[in-house]
Amino acid sequence: MSDNPMQTANGSATAADCDNEAKKKSRIRLEDMTSQDFYTDMFAYYGTHEEKLKDRAQIVAFRTAMYNNKQLFKNKVVLDVGCGTGILSMFAIKAGAARVIAIDNSNILELTKKVFEDNEMSLHIDLIQGEIEEIELGVEKVDIIISEWFSYNLFHLSILDKVLYARDKWLKPHGLIFPDIGRLYITAIEAFNSKAFKINWWNKVYDFDMSCVRKAVIKEPSISIVYANHLVTNSCLIKEVDLYKIQKTDLEFASKFQLKVQRNDYVHAFVTYFDIEFSKCFSPIKFSTSPWTDDTHWKQCVFYLDDFITVKEDEEITGIFEMKYLQTKKTALYFGIKVDFEGEISQIHEINSYNMD
Structure with missing residues:
Protein backbone atom coordinates (compact mmCIF):
# COMPACT_ATOMS: atom_id res chain seq x y z
CA MET A 1 0.00 0.00 0.00
CA SER A 2 1.25 3.48 -0.84
CA ASP A 3 2.31 5.79 1.99
CA ASN A 4 0.78 8.69 0.06
CA PRO A 5 -2.69 9.37 1.53
CA MET A 6 -3.64 11.03 -1.75
CA GLN A 7 -3.51 7.75 -3.60
CA THR A 8 -6.17 5.07 -3.91
CA ALA A 9 -5.47 1.33 -3.86
CA ASN A 10 -4.49 1.41 -7.52
CA GLY A 11 -2.14 4.31 -6.94
CA SER A 12 -4.25 7.13 -8.38
CA ALA A 13 -5.50 10.15 -6.44
CA THR A 14 -9.22 10.85 -6.37
CA ALA A 15 -10.57 14.23 -7.42
CA ALA A 16 -11.98 14.76 -3.95
CA ASP A 17 -8.60 14.06 -2.33
CA CYS A 18 -6.87 16.51 -4.66
CA ASP A 19 -9.47 19.15 -3.91
CA ASN A 20 -9.09 18.68 -0.15
CA GLU A 21 -5.32 18.88 -0.39
CA ALA A 22 -5.55 22.09 -2.42
CA LYS A 23 -7.82 23.62 0.20
CA LYS A 24 -5.37 22.73 2.97
CA LYS A 25 -2.52 24.37 1.08
CA SER A 26 -4.62 27.48 0.46
CA ARG A 27 -5.05 28.09 4.19
CA ILE A 28 -2.05 30.16 5.09
CA ARG A 29 -0.90 31.02 8.58
CA LEU A 30 -1.43 34.69 9.39
CA GLU A 31 2.26 35.29 10.07
CA ASP A 32 3.12 33.89 6.63
CA MET A 33 0.66 36.05 4.68
CA THR A 34 1.85 38.76 2.31
CA SER A 35 0.10 41.76 0.82
CA GLN A 36 -0.85 39.58 -2.16
CA ASP A 37 -2.70 37.22 0.20
CA PHE A 38 -4.56 40.15 1.74
CA TYR A 39 -5.52 41.30 -1.74
CA THR A 40 -7.24 37.98 -2.42
CA ASP A 41 -8.56 37.56 1.15
CA MET A 42 -9.72 40.98 2.35
CA PHE A 43 -11.21 39.49 5.51
CA ALA A 44 -7.76 38.37 6.65
CA TYR A 45 -6.62 41.99 6.66
CA TYR A 46 -6.42 43.30 10.22
CA GLY A 47 -7.70 46.74 9.23
CA THR A 48 -11.01 45.27 8.01
CA HIS A 49 -11.73 43.87 11.48
CA GLU A 50 -10.36 46.89 13.32
CA GLU A 51 -12.82 49.11 11.45
CA LYS A 52 -15.73 46.86 12.37
CA LEU A 53 -14.76 46.45 16.01
CA LYS A 54 -14.36 50.21 16.47
CA ASP A 55 -17.91 50.77 15.16
CA ARG A 56 -19.53 51.15 18.57
CA ALA A 57 -23.06 51.65 17.28
CA GLN A 58 -22.99 48.22 15.69
CA ILE A 59 -20.96 46.29 18.26
CA VAL A 60 -22.83 47.69 21.26
CA ALA A 61 -26.15 46.82 19.59
CA PHE A 62 -25.03 43.19 19.19
CA ARG A 63 -23.73 43.05 22.76
CA THR A 64 -26.86 44.63 24.22
CA ALA A 65 -29.13 42.34 22.21
CA MET A 66 -27.39 39.28 23.66
CA TYR A 67 -26.55 40.43 27.19
CA ASN A 68 -30.03 41.87 27.81
CA ASN A 69 -31.71 38.70 26.55
CA LYS A 70 -29.76 35.96 28.30
CA GLN A 71 -32.96 33.98 28.73
CA LEU A 72 -32.88 33.39 24.96
CA PHE A 73 -29.24 32.21 24.93
CA LYS A 74 -29.05 30.15 28.12
CA ASN A 75 -27.79 26.61 27.35
CA LYS A 76 -28.40 27.09 23.62
CA VAL A 77 -26.33 26.00 20.60
CA VAL A 78 -25.42 29.07 18.56
CA LEU A 79 -24.06 29.28 15.00
CA ASP A 80 -21.90 32.32 14.16
CA VAL A 81 -21.87 32.77 10.36
CA GLY A 82 -18.83 34.74 9.18
CA CYS A 83 -17.31 34.94 12.65
CA GLY A 84 -14.22 37.00 11.77
CA THR A 85 -12.20 37.68 14.93
CA GLY A 86 -14.92 36.02 17.03
CA ILE A 87 -16.39 38.93 18.98
CA LEU A 88 -20.00 37.80 18.46
CA SER A 89 -19.16 34.22 19.45
CA MET A 90 -17.67 35.46 22.72
CA PHE A 91 -20.70 37.67 23.38
CA ALA A 92 -22.89 34.57 22.93
CA ILE A 93 -20.87 32.56 25.46
CA LYS A 94 -21.02 35.44 27.94
CA ALA A 95 -24.80 35.54 27.36
CA GLY A 96 -25.07 31.91 28.48
CA ALA A 97 -24.81 29.82 25.31
CA ALA A 98 -23.68 26.25 26.00
CA ARG A 99 -21.85 25.98 22.70
CA VAL A 100 -20.99 28.19 19.74
CA ILE A 101 -20.03 26.93 16.31
CA ALA A 102 -18.08 29.71 14.59
CA ILE A 103 -17.50 29.46 10.85
CA ASP A 104 -15.60 31.58 8.35
CA ASN A 105 -13.65 30.95 5.16
CA SER A 106 -10.96 33.54 5.84
CA ASN A 107 -7.41 32.91 7.00
CA ILE A 108 -8.11 35.30 9.89
CA LEU A 109 -9.23 32.16 11.77
CA GLU A 110 -5.60 31.40 12.59
CA LEU A 111 -5.75 34.47 14.79
CA THR A 112 -9.33 33.91 15.97
CA LYS A 113 -8.31 30.54 17.41
CA LYS A 114 -5.68 32.28 19.55
CA VAL A 115 -8.23 34.90 20.65
CA PHE A 116 -10.54 32.15 21.93
CA GLU A 117 -7.64 30.45 23.70
CA ASP A 118 -6.50 33.68 25.37
CA ASN A 119 -10.04 34.30 26.63
CA GLU A 120 -10.44 30.69 27.88
CA MET A 121 -13.35 29.99 25.55
CA SER A 122 -11.86 27.31 23.32
CA LEU A 123 -13.74 24.55 25.13
CA HIS A 124 -17.06 26.20 24.35
CA ILE A 125 -16.46 27.38 20.78
CA ASP A 126 -15.91 25.11 17.77
CA LEU A 127 -14.06 26.92 15.00
CA ILE A 128 -14.62 25.73 11.42
CA GLN A 129 -12.93 27.12 8.31
CA GLY A 130 -14.57 26.62 4.94
CA GLU A 131 -17.38 27.59 2.60
CA ILE A 132 -20.69 27.16 4.38
CA GLU A 133 -22.10 25.03 1.57
CA GLU A 134 -19.24 22.52 1.98
CA ILE A 135 -18.86 22.07 5.75
CA GLU A 136 -20.54 19.92 8.38
CA LEU A 137 -21.30 21.31 11.84
CA GLY A 138 -21.33 18.12 13.87
CA VAL A 139 -24.89 18.85 15.01
CA GLU A 140 -28.18 18.43 13.21
CA LYS A 141 -29.70 21.74 14.26
CA VAL A 142 -28.84 24.96 16.10
CA ASP A 143 -31.02 27.15 18.30
CA ILE A 144 -29.76 30.56 17.22
CA ILE A 145 -27.86 32.06 14.27
CA ILE A 146 -25.83 35.21 14.85
CA SER A 147 -24.14 37.08 12.03
CA GLU A 148 -23.02 40.45 10.79
CA TRP A 149 -24.67 39.61 7.47
CA PHE A 150 -25.19 43.17 6.20
CA SER A 151 -22.66 45.41 4.46
CA TYR A 152 -22.33 48.59 2.42
CA ASN A 153 -25.69 49.73 1.05
CA LEU A 154 -27.06 46.80 3.10
CA PHE A 155 -26.40 44.27 0.31
CA HIS A 156 -22.97 44.93 -1.24
CA LEU A 157 -20.41 42.29 -0.14
CA SER A 158 -22.95 41.00 2.38
CA ILE A 159 -23.11 37.34 3.41
CA LEU A 160 -26.90 37.31 3.57
CA ASP A 161 -27.07 34.39 1.14
CA LYS A 162 -24.82 32.39 3.52
CA VAL A 163 -27.12 33.09 6.45
CA LEU A 164 -30.16 32.05 4.44
CA TYR A 165 -28.39 28.79 3.54
CA ALA A 166 -27.59 28.19 7.22
CA ARG A 167 -31.16 29.03 8.21
CA ASP A 168 -32.66 26.53 5.78
CA LYS A 169 -30.21 23.74 6.64
CA TRP A 170 -29.52 24.04 10.36
CA LEU A 171 -31.89 26.36 12.22
CA LYS A 172 -34.44 24.62 14.41
CA PRO A 173 -38.15 25.36 13.93
CA HIS A 174 -38.86 28.58 15.83
CA GLY A 175 -35.11 29.18 16.14
CA LEU A 176 -33.80 32.74 16.34
CA ILE A 177 -31.66 34.93 14.07
CA PHE A 178 -29.71 37.90 15.48
CA PRO A 179 -30.25 40.39 13.85
CA ASP A 180 -33.27 39.53 11.73
CA ILE A 181 -34.53 42.74 10.08
Whole structure:
Protein backbone atom coordinates (compact mmCIF):
# COMPACT_ATOMS: atom_id res chain seq x y z
CA MET A 1 0.00 0.00 0.00
CA SER A 2 1.25 3.48 -0.84
CA ASP A 3 2.31 5.79 1.99
CA ASN A 4 0.78 8.69 0.06
CA PRO A 5 -2.69 9.37 1.53
CA MET A 6 -3.64 11.03 -1.75
CA GLN A 7 -3.51 7.75 -3.60
CA THR A 8 -6.17 5.07 -3.91
CA ALA A 9 -5.47 1.33 -3.86
CA ASN A 10 -4.49 1.41 -7.52
CA GLY A 11 -2.14 4.31 -6.94
CA SER A 12 -4.25 7.13 -8.38
CA ALA A 13 -5.50 10.15 -6.44
CA THR A 14 -9.22 10.85 -6.37
CA ALA A 15 -10.57 14.23 -7.42
CA ALA A 16 -11.98 14.76 -3.95
CA ASP A 17 -8.60 14.06 -2.33
CA CYS A 18 -6.87 16.51 -4.66
CA ASP A 19 -9.47 19.15 -3.91
CA ASN A 20 -9.09 18.68 -0.15
CA GLU A 21 -5.32 18.88 -0.39
CA ALA A 22 -5.55 22.09 -2.42
CA LYS A 23 -7.82 23.62 0.20
CA LYS A 24 -5.37 22.73 2.97
CA LYS A 25 -2.52 24.37 1.08
CA SER A 26 -4.62 27.48 0.46
CA ARG A 27 -5.05 28.09 4.19
CA ILE A 28 -2.05 30.16 5.09
CA ARG A 29 -0.90 31.02 8.58
CA LEU A 30 -1.43 34.69 9.39
CA GLU A 31 2.26 35.29 10.07
CA ASP A 32 3.12 33.89 6.63
CA MET A 33 0.66 36.05 4.68
CA THR A 34 1.85 38.76 2.31
CA SER A 35 0.10 41.76 0.82
CA GLN A 36 -0.85 39.58 -2.16
CA ASP A 37 -2.70 37.22 0.20
CA PHE A 38 -4.56 40.15 1.74
CA TYR A 39 -5.52 41.30 -1.74
CA THR A 40 -7.24 37.98 -2.42
CA ASP A 41 -8.56 37.56 1.15
CA MET A 42 -9.72 40.98 2.35
CA PHE A 43 -11.21 39.49 5.51
CA ALA A 44 -7.76 38.37 6.65
CA TYR A 45 -6.62 41.99 6.66
CA TYR A 46 -6.42 43.30 10.22
CA GLY A 47 -7.70 46.74 9.23
CA THR A 48 -11.01 45.27 8.01
CA HIS A 49 -11.73 43.87 11.48
CA GLU A 50 -10.36 46.89 13.32
CA GLU A 51 -12.82 49.11 11.45
CA LYS A 52 -15.73 46.86 12.37
CA LEU A 53 -14.76 46.45 16.01
CA LYS A 54 -14.36 50.21 16.47
CA ASP A 55 -17.91 50.77 15.16
CA ARG A 56 -19.53 51.15 18.57
CA ALA A 57 -23.06 51.65 17.28
CA GLN A 58 -22.99 48.22 15.69
CA ILE A 59 -20.96 46.29 18.26
CA VAL A 60 -22.83 47.69 21.26
CA ALA A 61 -26.15 46.82 19.59
CA PHE A 62 -25.03 43.19 19.19
CA ARG A 63 -23.73 43.05 22.76
CA THR A 64 -26.86 44.63 24.22
CA ALA A 65 -29.13 42.34 22.21
CA MET A 66 -27.39 39.28 23.66
CA TYR A 67 -26.55 40.43 27.19
CA ASN A 68 -30.03 41.87 27.81
CA ASN A 69 -31.71 38.70 26.55
CA LYS A 70 -29.76 35.96 28.30
CA GLN A 71 -32.96 33.98 28.73
CA LEU A 72 -32.88 33.39 24.96
CA PHE A 73 -29.24 32.21 24.93
CA LYS A 74 -29.05 30.15 28.12
CA ASN A 75 -27.79 26.61 27.35
CA LYS A 76 -28.40 27.09 23.62
CA VAL A 77 -26.33 26.00 20.60
CA VAL A 78 -25.42 29.07 18.56
CA LEU A 79 -24.06 29.28 15.00
CA ASP A 80 -21.90 32.32 14.16
CA VAL A 81 -21.87 32.77 10.36
CA GLY A 82 -18.83 34.74 9.18
CA CYS A 83 -17.31 34.94 12.65
CA GLY A 84 -14.22 37.00 11.77
CA THR A 85 -12.20 37.68 14.93
CA GLY A 86 -14.92 36.02 17.03
CA ILE A 87 -16.39 38.93 18.98
CA LEU A 88 -20.00 37.80 18.46
CA SER A 89 -19.16 34.22 19.45
CA MET A 90 -17.67 35.46 22.72
CA PHE A 91 -20.70 37.67 23.38
CA ALA A 92 -22.89 34.57 22.93
CA ILE A 93 -20.87 32.56 25.46
CA LYS A 94 -21.02 35.44 27.94
CA ALA A 95 -24.80 35.54 27.36
CA GLY A 96 -25.07 31.91 28.48
CA ALA A 97 -24.81 29.82 25.31
CA ALA A 98 -23.68 26.25 26.00
CA ARG A 99 -21.85 25.98 22.70
CA VAL A 100 -20.99 28.19 19.74
CA ILE A 101 -20.03 26.93 16.31
CA ALA A 102 -18.08 29.71 14.59
CA ILE A 103 -17.50 29.46 10.85
CA ASP A 104 -15.60 31.58 8.35
CA ASN A 105 -13.65 30.95 5.16
CA SER A 106 -10.96 33.54 5.84
CA ASN A 107 -7.41 32.91 7.00
CA ILE A 108 -8.11 35.30 9.89
CA LEU A 109 -9.23 32.16 11.77
CA GLU A 110 -5.60 31.40 12.59
CA LEU A 111 -5.75 34.47 14.79
CA THR A 112 -9.33 33.91 15.97
CA LYS A 113 -8.31 30.54 17.41
CA LYS A 114 -5.68 32.28 19.55
CA VAL A 115 -8.23 34.90 20.65
CA PHE A 116 -10.54 32.15 21.93
CA GLU A 117 -7.64 30.45 23.70
CA ASP A 118 -6.50 33.68 25.37
CA ASN A 119 -10.04 34.30 26.63
CA GLU A 120 -10.44 30.69 27.88
CA MET A 121 -13.35 29.99 25.55
CA SER A 122 -11.86 27.31 23.32
CA LEU A 123 -13.74 24.55 25.13
CA HIS A 124 -17.06 26.20 24.35
CA ILE A 125 -16.46 27.38 20.78
CA ASP A 126 -15.91 25.11 17.77
CA LEU A 127 -14.06 26.92 15.00
CA ILE A 128 -14.62 25.73 11.42
CA GLN A 129 -12.93 27.12 8.31
CA GLY A 130 -14.57 26.62 4.94
CA GLU A 131 -17.38 27.59 2.60
CA ILE A 132 -20.69 27.16 4.38
CA GLU A 133 -22.10 25.03 1.57
CA GLU A 134 -19.24 22.52 1.98
CA ILE A 135 -18.86 22.07 5.75
CA GLU A 136 -20.54 19.92 8.38
CA LEU A 137 -21.30 21.31 11.84
CA GLY A 138 -21.33 18.12 13.87
CA VAL A 139 -24.89 18.85 15.01
CA GLU A 140 -28.18 18.43 13.21
CA LYS A 141 -29.70 21.74 14.26
CA VAL A 142 -28.84 24.96 16.10
CA ASP A 143 -31.02 27.15 18.30
CA ILE A 144 -29.76 30.56 17.22
CA ILE A 145 -27.86 32.06 14.27
CA ILE A 146 -25.83 35.21 14.85
CA SER A 147 -24.14 37.08 12.03
CA GLU A 148 -23.02 40.45 10.79
CA TRP A 149 -24.67 39.61 7.47
CA PHE A 150 -25.19 43.17 6.20
CA SER A 151 -22.66 45.41 4.46
CA TYR A 152 -22.33 48.59 2.42
CA ASN A 153 -25.69 49.73 1.05
CA LEU A 154 -27.06 46.80 3.10
CA PHE A 155 -26.40 44.27 0.31
CA HIS A 156 -22.97 44.93 -1.24
CA LEU A 157 -20.41 42.29 -0.14
CA SER A 158 -22.95 41.00 2.38
CA ILE A 159 -23.11 37.34 3.41
CA LEU A 160 -26.90 37.31 3.57
CA ASP A 161 -27.07 34.39 1.14
CA LYS A 162 -24.82 32.39 3.52
CA VAL A 163 -27.12 33.09 6.45
CA LEU A 164 -30.16 32.05 4.44
CA TYR A 165 -28.39 28.79 3.54
CA ALA A 166 -27.59 28.19 7.22
CA ARG A 167 -31.16 29.03 8.21
CA ASP A 168 -32.66 26.53 5.78
CA LYS A 169 -30.21 23.74 6.64
CA TRP A 170 -29.52 24.04 10.36
CA LEU A 171 -31.89 26.36 12.22
CA LYS A 172 -34.44 24.62 14.41
CA PRO A 173 -38.15 25.36 13.93
CA HIS A 174 -38.86 28.58 15.83
CA GLY A 175 -35.11 29.18 16.14
CA LEU A 176 -33.80 32.74 16.34
CA ILE A 177 -31.66 34.93 14.07
CA PHE A 178 -29.71 37.90 15.48
CA PRO A 179 -30.25 40.39 13.85
CA ASP A 180 -33.27 39.53 11.73
CA ILE A 181 -34.53 42.74 10.08
CA GLY A 182 -32.84 45.11 7.63
CA ARG A 183 -34.40 48.19 6.04
CA LEU A 184 -32.95 50.17 3.13
CA TYR A 185 -33.96 53.82 2.62
CA ILE A 186 -33.40 56.42 -0.08
CA THR A 187 -33.16 60.21 0.18
CA ALA A 188 -31.82 63.08 -1.93
CA ILE A 189 -29.04 65.57 -1.19
CA GLU A 190 -27.36 68.78 -2.27
CA ALA A 191 -23.77 67.78 -3.03
CA PHE A 192 -22.21 70.49 -5.21
CA ASN A 193 -18.79 70.39 -3.53
CA SER A 194 -18.41 66.63 -3.25
CA LYS A 195 -19.60 66.12 -6.82
CA ALA A 196 -17.12 68.71 -8.06
CA PHE A 197 -14.32 66.99 -6.12
CA LYS A 198 -15.18 63.36 -6.96
CA ILE A 199 -16.89 63.55 -10.36
CA ASN A 200 -16.56 66.83 -12.28
CA TRP A 201 -12.84 67.07 -11.49
CA TRP A 202 -12.31 64.53 -14.28
CA ASN A 203 -13.61 66.88 -16.97
CA LYS A 204 -10.24 68.65 -17.15
CA VAL A 205 -7.14 67.19 -15.50
CA TYR A 206 -4.01 69.35 -15.80
CA ASP A 207 -5.49 70.84 -18.98
CA PHE A 208 -6.20 67.42 -20.52
CA ASP A 209 -9.68 66.24 -21.45
CA MET A 210 -10.49 63.24 -19.26
CA SER A 211 -14.26 63.50 -19.46
CA CYS A 212 -14.40 59.88 -20.63
CA VAL A 213 -13.16 58.89 -17.15
CA ARG A 214 -15.91 61.01 -15.59
CA LYS A 215 -18.49 58.98 -17.49
CA ALA A 216 -17.11 55.81 -15.91
CA VAL A 217 -16.62 57.22 -12.41
CA ILE A 218 -20.16 58.57 -12.10
CA LYS A 219 -21.53 55.05 -12.68
CA GLU A 220 -19.84 53.80 -9.51
CA PRO A 221 -21.68 54.61 -6.26
CA SER A 222 -19.54 56.33 -3.64
CA ILE A 223 -19.33 55.08 -0.04
CA SER A 224 -19.13 58.37 1.83
CA ILE A 225 -20.25 60.14 4.97
CA VAL A 226 -23.30 62.29 4.29
CA TYR A 227 -24.24 64.99 6.77
CA ALA A 228 -27.84 65.72 7.68
CA ASN A 229 -27.60 69.39 6.64
CA HIS A 230 -27.14 68.24 3.02
CA LEU A 231 -30.48 66.41 2.93
CA VAL A 232 -33.00 68.13 0.69
CA THR A 233 -35.89 65.65 0.99
CA ASN A 234 -37.39 63.23 3.46
CA SER A 235 -36.52 59.53 3.14
CA CYS A 236 -38.45 56.59 1.73
CA LEU A 237 -38.25 52.89 2.58
CA ILE A 238 -37.35 50.92 -0.57
CA LYS A 239 -36.60 47.43 0.78
CA GLU A 240 -37.17 45.47 3.97
CA VAL A 241 -35.64 42.05 4.58
CA ASP A 242 -37.02 39.72 7.23
CA LEU A 243 -34.55 36.87 7.63
CA TYR A 244 -37.24 34.45 8.78
CA LYS A 245 -39.17 34.85 5.53
CA ILE A 246 -36.94 36.16 2.75
CA GLN A 247 -35.61 33.89 0.02
CA LYS A 248 -32.48 34.41 -2.06
CA THR A 249 -34.61 35.25 -5.11
CA ASP A 250 -36.12 38.17 -3.17
CA LEU A 251 -32.79 39.95 -3.00
CA GLU A 252 -33.25 41.35 -6.48
CA PHE A 253 -35.98 43.99 -6.51
CA ALA A 254 -37.41 47.18 -8.02
CA SER A 255 -39.17 49.56 -5.64
CA LYS A 256 -41.04 52.77 -6.24
CA PHE A 257 -40.09 55.79 -4.14
CA GLN A 258 -41.58 59.21 -3.47
CA LEU A 259 -39.57 61.99 -1.84
CA LYS A 260 -40.94 65.30 -0.61
CA VAL A 261 -38.66 68.32 -0.97
CA GLN A 262 -38.11 70.10 2.34
CA ARG A 263 -36.45 73.33 1.15
CA ASN A 264 -35.57 75.30 -1.96
CA ASP A 265 -32.29 73.81 -3.16
CA TYR A 266 -30.52 71.62 -5.71
CA VAL A 267 -30.38 67.83 -5.86
CA HIS A 268 -27.08 66.40 -7.08
CA ALA A 269 -27.39 62.84 -5.83
CA PHE A 270 -29.53 60.17 -4.22
CA VAL A 271 -28.35 58.51 -1.03
CA THR A 272 -29.19 55.17 0.55
CA TYR A 273 -28.72 54.09 4.16
CA PHE A 274 -29.99 51.18 6.25
CA ASP A 275 -31.31 50.28 9.68
CA ILE A 276 -30.78 46.94 11.44
CA GLU A 277 -33.12 45.47 14.05
CA PHE A 278 -33.03 42.62 16.56
CA SER A 279 -36.79 42.17 16.71
CA LYS A 280 -36.93 39.03 18.88
CA CYS A 281 -35.43 40.70 21.92
CA PHE A 282 -37.68 41.35 24.91
CA SER A 283 -37.42 45.00 23.91
CA PRO A 284 -36.39 45.32 20.21
CA ILE A 285 -32.93 46.79 19.65
CA LYS A 286 -31.94 48.80 16.57
CA PHE A 287 -29.10 50.77 15.09
CA SER A 288 -29.00 52.98 12.03
CA THR A 289 -26.52 54.16 9.40
CA SER A 290 -28.62 57.22 8.54
CA PRO A 291 -27.14 60.73 8.20
CA TRP A 292 -29.08 61.75 11.33
CA THR A 293 -27.15 59.35 13.58
CA ASP A 294 -23.53 59.02 14.64
CA ASP A 295 -21.19 57.92 11.86
CA THR A 296 -20.72 54.19 11.33
CA HIS A 297 -18.03 52.49 9.26
CA TRP A 298 -20.78 51.59 6.76
CA LYS A 299 -21.27 55.33 6.05
CA GLN A 300 -23.85 55.97 3.29
CA CYS A 301 -24.04 55.10 -0.41
CA VAL A 302 -24.14 58.07 -2.83
CA PHE A 303 -25.51 57.82 -6.38
CA TYR A 304 -24.56 60.99 -8.28
CA LEU A 305 -26.80 62.31 -11.04
CA ASP A 306 -25.19 63.27 -14.33
CA ASP A 307 -26.78 66.73 -14.04
CA PHE A 308 -28.71 68.28 -11.12
CA ILE A 309 -32.31 69.13 -10.27
CA THR A 310 -33.52 72.53 -9.07
CA VAL A 311 -36.29 71.94 -6.53
CA LYS A 312 -38.67 73.99 -4.44
CA GLU A 313 -40.11 73.18 -1.02
CA ASP A 314 -43.07 70.74 -1.07
CA GLU A 315 -42.39 69.50 -4.62
CA GLU A 316 -42.10 65.72 -5.06
CA ILE A 317 -39.48 63.54 -6.71
CA THR A 318 -40.74 60.11 -7.74
CA GLY A 319 -38.94 57.18 -9.25
CA ILE A 320 -37.96 53.51 -9.12
CA PHE A 321 -34.89 52.05 -7.40
CA GLU A 322 -33.76 48.71 -8.86
CA MET A 323 -31.09 46.29 -7.65
CA LYS A 324 -29.89 43.01 -9.14
CA TYR A 325 -26.76 40.89 -9.09
CA LEU A 326 -24.45 40.95 -12.08
CA GLN A 327 -23.91 37.54 -13.63
CA THR A 328 -20.18 38.10 -14.07
CA LYS A 329 -19.53 38.37 -10.30
CA LYS A 330 -21.77 36.98 -7.61
CA THR A 331 -21.02 39.90 -5.27
CA ALA A 332 -21.25 42.65 -7.92
CA LEU A 333 -24.45 44.68 -8.02
CA TYR A 334 -26.30 46.66 -10.67
CA PHE A 335 -28.45 49.60 -9.59
CA GLY A 336 -30.91 51.50 -11.71
CA ILE A 337 -32.52 54.73 -10.53
CA LYS A 338 -35.40 55.97 -12.67
CA VAL A 339 -36.17 59.61 -11.85
CA ASP A 340 -39.38 61.47 -12.65
CA PHE A 341 -39.65 65.11 -11.61
CA GLU A 342 -41.88 67.91 -12.85
CA GLY A 343 -41.02 71.03 -10.91
CA GLU A 344 -41.69 74.71 -11.37
CA ILE A 345 -38.06 75.43 -12.30
CA SER A 346 -36.75 72.14 -13.71
CA GLN A 347 -37.92 68.78 -15.02
CA ILE A 348 -36.14 65.47 -15.35
CA HIS A 349 -37.18 62.05 -16.67
CA GLU A 350 -34.26 59.63 -16.95
CA ILE A 351 -32.79 56.30 -15.92
CA ASN A 352 -29.35 56.27 -14.29
CA SER A 353 -27.31 53.04 -14.18
CA TYR A 354 -24.64 52.16 -11.62
CA ASN A 355 -22.38 49.16 -10.94
CA MET A 356 -20.88 48.25 -7.57
CA ASP A 357 -18.11 45.64 -7.69
